[in-house]
Amino acid sequence: MAALRIGVLALQGAFREHRRMLDGLGAETRLVRWPAELDGLDGLVIPGGESTAIAKLLAIHGMYGPLRDAFAAGMAVFGTCAGAILMARDIEGARSDQEPLALMDVRIRRNAYGRQIDSFETAVPFDGVAGGPVKAVFIRAPRFADLGPGVRVLAVGDGGEPLAVREGRALAVAFHPELADDARVHAYFLESVAGA
Numbered sequence: 001m002a003a004l005r006i007g008v009l010a011l012q013g014a015f016r017e018h019r020r021m022l023d024g025l026g027a028e029t030r031l032v033r034w035p036a037e038l039d040g041l042d043g044l045v046i047p048g049g050e051s052t053a054i055a056k057l058l059a060i061h062g063m064y065g066p067l068r069d070a071f072a073a074g075m076a077v078f079g080t081c082a083g084a085i086l087m088a089r090d091i092e093g094a095r096s097d098q099e100p101l102a103l104m105d106v107r108i109r110r111n112a113y114g115r116q117i118d119s120f121e122t123a124v125p126f127d128g129v130a131g132g133p134v135k136a137v138f139i140r141a142p143r144f145a146d147l148g149p150g151v152r153v154l155a156v157g158d159g160g161e162p163l164a165v166r167e168g169r170a171l172a173v174a175f176h177p178e179l180a181d182d183a184r185v186h187a188y189f190l191e192s193v194a195g196a
């Protein structure tokens with residue numbers, strides 16, 4: 001099979017780490033900042049970082065329409081943390097000028113974990129990923145608050161809260177898989193979402 005062409009949205013956040021992981025898995029990667037760079041992609045990663053900053057830059061770069069169009073035309077999208085926030089149809093705790101991309105029928109709550117656990121690392125069993133729980137880093141993580149009927153939960157936390165959700169070619173996780181030394185969630189995206 002030819003290498004999948006995967007873009008990594010590189011406006012703000014942990015895009016280098018994602019790219020490194022995808023390169024390691026044999027994908028043909030490209031950093032994406034402007035609409036024309038979406039051309040011909042099989043998939044796009046929207047990294048974690050600060051969703052208000054990414055939203056602002058998406059607007060400045062004229063990316064909202066082209067990104068939604070590329071998704072509608074078949075491009076897969078994988079959002080992590082702030083990326084997951086932007087993929088939701090509804091953002092609780094959004095800044096007034098923070099427009100969601102609305103690629104998935106989910107509502108998400110920003111900064112849903114208390115202060116003491118602003119940041120932590122754990123391991124979570126992940127549906128469709130073999131070899132035991134995946135390493136997951138949480139940094140001021142959001143929480144999926146409400147899922148539409150077509151949304152499948154792939155991983156849950158200790159309290160039963162969804163940590164990874166999928167709706168067709170849209171995959172969103174509340175944590176940062178790119179910051180742990182474990183590429184299996186990225187491999188899942190390549191094999192089961194972008195390459196499906």
Ligand code: GLN
Nearest residue numbers: 048049050051081082140
């Ligand atoms: N709290 C951040 C936001 O709302 C997300 C944090 C992250 O991506 N690690 O954008």
